[in-house]
Amino acid sequence: MKKLLSAVLACIPFAQAIAADTPVIIGSKNFTESYLLAEMMAQLLETRGVLVRRQFGFGGTKVSFQALVNGEIDAYPEYTGTIALVILDGDSDMNSVDIRAGLEPMGLEILAPLGFNNTYAVAVAADIAETRRLEKISDLALHTDLRAGFSHEFRGRPDGWPGLAESYGLSLNTSGIEHGLAYQAIAERKIDLTDAYSTDGELNRYDLVLLDDNKNYFPSYLAVPLVRRQLDLGAKIILNSMAGRLTNVRMRELNAAVVIDKLSIAAVAAGFLQSEGLIDKRPGTDEGMWTQLRRNTLRHLQLTIIALTMACVAGTGLALSVYRSGRASGLVLYLAGLIQTVPSIALLALMIPLLGVGVLPAIVALFLYSLLPILRNAITALTTIDPVYRQVAEAMGLTRRQQLRHVLMPLAYPHILAGIRTAAVISIGTATLAAFIGAGGLGEPIVTGLALNNTGLILQGAIPAALLAVATEIAFSGLEWRMIPRHMRQSQ
């Protein structure tokens, strides 16, 4: 058992090493523009001979910021308003000098603004705007029946809906919605308005109108590369060559090329950089679908297998050490049950302050999630063994260890295996969420696809994840069939 444990522990630094052996790691949040800007930054560096690794699709500002502070990424595109309010806890009229001063103690800095201002906006379907004569945000005060679906971040952050409602005196029924699905929801008349980014390419497709921010409530959100101060000076200079080149209109067009024309992020980024004369030709790093699929699947397996192995060792070990005491078993099961009640995405988020982002926190979260089914089945199995078997084994003169090895464990094994099987299938499902904290895996195309409203991409993650779960189920059936006598199998 010790050997197995040390083998598993040995895998963890290995997993971390994967995330650490490239010099410049570019991150992005999980929406089109962030992907595009990050990809531009990456390509620009690559054409100048800098080795780049992409860690795209973080599920929010706090996550990507934390990743930057922890050194898990070196740079990602951010907006001045977001930095002021969310990161520095300041107010919206912070200027760039204040921002720089605020970031310095954190070991971070912003580079020159890229040119456009992607501020929040409120988008309404054009026909509703017309019939209700909505032009300005303040007009909404008279239409309390409108249904607002806001992205979770907008609904939660102080400069989002809470501040907007107060500033304009609005009271609307709001609900949370994944930003990538909001316009579709408006088109299907499920909601009437949503928050939008002023450079959003989708605005063109869905015939949406942006309401005028007549009280200048929204602060300016100038796009800037947010980087670690330690980042190589040469890299900073290269990134600064993008300064001021992107207007609002240009950015919206580029976004539209991705979300409407379905061009790849890499192609659109390269097209822009070429048209600006920043690169000669697109660097040949665009991975084919199969390469991506292979990489994502391997990462997915790596996450689940390491977590599951740890959970097997810890779960069975813990079960063996407590099963003789009813109170200890009860307590352990209660605690494991508590962990299980934490929603998986919340559990992943809770890992961020403790372990940062990336592979390690994802593995720990998956481990905690896998623990309960294994623990519960192992304890139940060990405590419900027919007392006659214990009595006979004991009377035979077997030591406690011999009883465990030859009698109790083999009798408990079918239940334990069933627990591991449940844990494996849960892990494979839950691991798709690990992409939100930058751990990669098959969740990556799902998260990206959701952000880009690209069904093809979503399926690129969803189908293999589903197949993997089914294959796991089949593999465990095979294992059960091979290792457990028919009359003792859990699934007949």
Add this chain to the structure above:
Amino acid sequence: MTSVAVRFSSVSKNLGGVQVLDHVDLEIRTGTVTAILGESGSGKSTLLNHINGLLVPDTGRIEVLGAELNPTNMQAMRRRMGYAVQAVGLFPHLRVYENIALASTVFGASAQATRDRARRLMELLKLGNELENRYPHELSGGQQQRAGLARALMLQPDLLLLDEPFSGVDPIARVSIHAEFQNLLAAEPATTILVTHDVREAVKLASRFVILQSGQVLQQGSAESLRSSPATKFVKQLFENLS
């Protein structure tokens, strides 16, 4: 070896508020087959389980095979005692052969010695070779009892503890198991303690008798002595109807 295999000196045991053994004094001589007789709840199985240390007395002393059981000698002593119970308790994950051979295998006997011993026992107990690779649930009740008996005898125990081992079998099968059991004891004599509530079975297989009632020893001795001078009406009734 001492001529007394098991000696109880004023052994008492209270389980969940019930006095299951009440100052029991008892001597079982080496080489005898002794039947412990009594009604359900009289303390028969409890008494047996004190001999192999599954239960520990509240007061009194128990000597088994010349020694008192304690945590240090417990496992070694148990390996000198065979144990078979009514519920049989053949391990469901092991085949019949594996069940019989388990103790021998675990305690490090050679595969050849284990095989020879297991085969001999199976033969003596009329368990056909074809049963070796079956799982316990694939055997009849009688076959399970025989396999349980073979497992108990695997290590050639000095002391054989049998807790109603034949009671789960139908009367016809029981007759033949009795016969095989007698053959077996003739081939490999062992001090045997047989717990049963069936007086006929006891008289057929045993030479000495211990009568228990409410945790107390009413009387012990040979069949003749019990029949000729029963200590109580209960003992008299037990033995008078036997031909």
